Amino acid sequence: MRPINKKALSEADIISKFIMPAIKKAGWDDRTQIRQEVKLRDGKVIVRGMAAARKTVKSADIVLYHKPSIPLAVIEAKANKHEIGKGMQQGLDYAKLLDVPFVFASNGDGFIFHDKTNLSQLETEITLDDFPTPAQLWDKYCTYKGYQPAQLPIITQDYYDDGSGKSPRYYQLQAINKTVEAVSSGKDRILLVMATGTGKTYTAFQIIWRLWKAKAKKRILFLADRNVLVDQTRINDFQPFGQAMTKITGRKVDPAYEVHLALYQALTGPEESQKAYKQVDPDFFDLIIIDECHRGSASEDSAWREILEYFSSATQVGLTATPKETDEVSNIDYFGEPVYQYSLKQGIEDGFLAPYKVVRVDIDVDLQGWRPTKGMVDKNGHVIEDRIYNQKDFDRTMVIDERTQLVAETITNYLKRTDPMSKTIVFCNDIDHAERMRRALVNCNPEQVAKNDKYVMKITGDDAIGKAQLNNFINPKKPYPVIATTSELMTTGVDAKTCKLVVLDQNIQSMTKFKQIIGRGTRIYDRFGKLWFTILDFKKATELFADARFDGIPEKVITTKADDINDPESDFDDVIEDTEPTIGDELDGIGESDADYDSSSDDVETDYPSGEIDGDDWGEEEQKVNKYYVNGVSVKKLGERVQYYDEDGKLVTESFKDYTRKTLTKTFRSLDEFVKRWGEAERKQAIIDELAAEGIIWEVLEQEVGKELDPFDMICHVVFDQPPLTRKERANNVKKRNYFTKYGDLAQTVLNELLNKYSDEGVAAIESKDALKTGKVVELGRPLELAKKGFGGAKQYEAAITELEKAIYEAKPEKQA
Incomplete structure (x- = not known):
């Protein structure tokens, strides 16, 4: 042998x-x-x-x-x-x-x-x-x-396997294992930070499954603050728990079950009779998973904190994409440092999360401000306070109909240019703004609304009809609604896999809230062609992308009292104020908390239309005007700027030519290196495919550079600044050299037609297996017959194509002096 x-x-x-x-x-x-x-x-x-x-x-x-x-x-x-x-x-x-x-x-x-x-x-x-x-x-x-011997039975417990071949992604497995390790070692407060769309609930399920199956934890409570989060969890990821699982309703905790899912609002309330969690002993639950723990539960003065404190002997695991760190609320103070973090940037780099492009729209009144004439009254007859109103005022204290119309027209035009059926969420300042935006979008899209009156829907906490459409909006198989206007209800916990457009017409100062809103678009859904999404920004909210806190480790945010502002000794200029409303706390005047309140077995919404409640105005008979409504104002769009997510995780305004140059100079150090590699390739399509795998989108490059350029000349020109030859010029150069005379008549005819094919379509067309089956060549005979009669066989035909390509690229671009 x-x-x-x-x-x-x-x-x-x-x-x-x-x-x-x-x-x-x-x-x-x-x-x-x-x-x-x-x-x-x-x-x-x-x-x-x-x-x-x-x-x-x-x-x-x-x-x-x-x-x-x-x-x-x-x-x-x-x-x-x-x-x-x-x-x-x-x-x-x-x-x-x-x-x-x-x-x-x-x-x-x-x-x-x-x-x-x-x-x-x-x-x-x-x-x-x-x-x-x-x-x-x-x-x-x-x-x-x-590891200690006592830990091993817990650590070695398998995760749940449904037999479909699905297993946790690498970062989910790390999060699961690190949490199980922490629990097995006796740690009782654990924080997991995972970007929106990375499968926090699935990860939580696997953690619970392993601890439950290992009998390390026997009674588990999964806590959330919205019904949609609890119901999605129960129906989807937690379904394998079957008969061992229940959702707590009617303010009754049934000890017959082992896995309990609950709203905070179903377990407690301001009255002692509403504190359902006290029906069981403090040691009843030995594991509590707190979903979206940045909201309310970790705050010391939150009514919901009492639940966690009552079951203080239980191991408590907090899940969040956006840990909150302020002087009032600290996830890290309560849970400790995260045992694992997986960021949006990591998710995009790995290809598990969708990257975004940002379209910044600047409106003249936003940037330049608008001032009423002396004594001017609004549409309701109220005398408008004489001052300059700017971007922060619009749709919060000042409503200009023409501005609302311009925003609606810009959204509509974008969808018409791209895909009118792209799922879109429009974030507004309050419920009133969301309703006016809904109406403006309806009027901008009469043809679409005529096909289905649910093309545009307001989905807010106060609107039962709109909320009933939420599941249809997030269901990839349901085409309608297409556009959802909202303010707070859809900022978090809404798994909208096919959302392709996120519109920001809301004043956003809170990094936590901004990250949650961006998370509505970050899910990838290959089956429906959702690989990326667009952010249409009217309020400069995307400037928060440049903040180090956006994708970094959360830092404590300094807060200040009003008295400090007037204190010349204070460092107020260095203070960053976190103005985010916390669900479960007092309404902040934007008019919507969107929290589901579970009273007995019914969910009661705690939303109020904008202006009804405004801090210190409670109980006053005569309230000041909270919002002015005007029209007849000239409003113009000053311009749009398109920015892309680059390889460093930053937003950059750049052409695809710039991206191609930066990417390929890492692969090819010089023009000679590229030309040598191209010449040595037996088939040029292999290099074209290889470059496409590096993110080179030829269609986009062709639009910027010129469609008649071959990929070879495109790279020489874009990456190495060489004057290019068009495909037609390269084909004519071959013909001028009388290249075909060494072949017989049939072979000359075939090669001449293939050269014309290259001139029209590019090198891939002559390398294709179907090259002899299209155009005028097909009239000359069958492929095998042409190869045999014209070239002596298939191998000889392949060799002739290789020689033809060599002749095509013989004249390389000359280096510029």
Whole structure:
């Protein structure tokens, strides 16, 4: 038997013939402990114009597990022509994502073993026969983690598997494992920070499942402050709990169940008789999961805090995308530092969350201000206070009909240019504003409303009809409603997978609230083509993207008393004021809390129309005018600025040419390097596809540069500033050189037609398998017949195409002086 020539083997052959046998020989079970081609990321989405492309991502060659819930090691393989440790750096990257201490790199000759548990010598070379056994790695892992024997039954409990092949993503598994580890070690206050759209509820379910199945926690309470959150949780992620689960209604806690889902409002109220949580002993629940814990529950003066304090002996896990840190409310003070954080930026980089582009719209009265004439009265006959009204006033204290109309027209025109059926959420200042915006949008879209009167709906806490359409709005299979106007109700907890347009016509000062609103668009939904979303900003709210707090670790926000403002010794200029309304606290005058209040078994809304309640005006017979309504004002749009999310997580105003240049100069250091690579490629389409995988969207580039350019000339021109040749010019150069004369008549005719095809469509057209089946070529005969009669066979035909491409690209762009 001839010996195997390792150098000639592919990477896949090295894995199957050398690496896998070595692993199995060491005792690893390929059914439960070995996974090949483990895709950890989805691939970042690049957006320019109205087009999007995903970057391709590599998979970890092999991941070893103690059990499916506990990854232990990454193995990265390379072909034997490479050095044995070639794949180590790649493997270390995957190990960081999986939070594992062991990495192996191999070319089939042996392994380089990176062992974070051995600080005296991190990397050693071992033979194929010396690969460690499962027990050896597990023992080293437990020592590295510091596990005690009593923790192991909890830590090793499997997550829920429905048999569909779905398993937690790498960051979800990290969040689950770190929480389970913390609970097993006796930690009783735990905080998880995960960006909106990354599956916090699914993660919470898996945490509860593992602790419940391990019998570490027997009675569990899942707390939320909105009915929609509780109902979505019960029907979707928590469904496997089946008969062990109940939703607390009617202010009754039924001890027959083990998993309880509840609204805060169903467990407590201002009257002692409403404090349903007191029906059971303080040690009744041993695990409490607090959803959206940035709202209300962690505040010391919140009525809801009493529930957590009553069950203080229970382990309490807070979930949030936006931990709140102010002098009044601190998630970290209550829960401690997060055991795990997964940010919006990480989610976008990994391709699990949708990137965004921002369209900033500047309106003249917003930027320049508007002042009434002396003694001017509004539409209701109220004398308007004489001052300059600006962006912060509009739709809060001053309503200009023409401004509302201009915003509605801008939204409508954007949808008409893109897709009129794109799910859209318009965030307004209050319920009154949301109703006026609904009406303006209806009048701007008569054809769409004629097809279905639910094309535009106001979905706010005070409107039973609108709220009833919320589930239809977030259901990808339901086309209507398309546009939802709202103020507070849809800022959080609304899983609108197909939302493609988020409109900001609301004054937003709170970073917490801003992040929650942006989260309405960040979900990716491939089935319905939702890969990215647009933010249409009328109130400069997106300036908050530049704030370090947007995607960083939350910092305490300093607050101040009104008296300090007039104190010359105070540092008021350095104070950042967090003005966010907290659900469950007093209404702040914007007129909507949208909290669901569960009275007995019925949900009662606590929303008030704008102006009815305004702080100190309670009880006064004569209230001052809270909002003026005017019309007849000239309002104009000064301009629009389009910004994109770049690779550094920042918003930039740049063309796709700029993006292409920055991206490809990392791949090709010089023009010569690119030209050499292009010339050596047997098929140019392979390079075109490779560049597309880097996020180069050819359609968008063609629109900016010119459609008649070949990708080769496009890159030479855009990336290396060379004067390009058009496809037609390249084709004519080939013809001028009498290139075809070395072939017979039939071959000349075929090649000439293919050259014309290149001139019209590009290089992909002549490399296609169907090149001989289209255009005038098809009239000359069948493909196999043409290849045989004209060129002597299929291989000779392929060689002729390669030579033709070489002739096409013979004249490269000249370097400019």
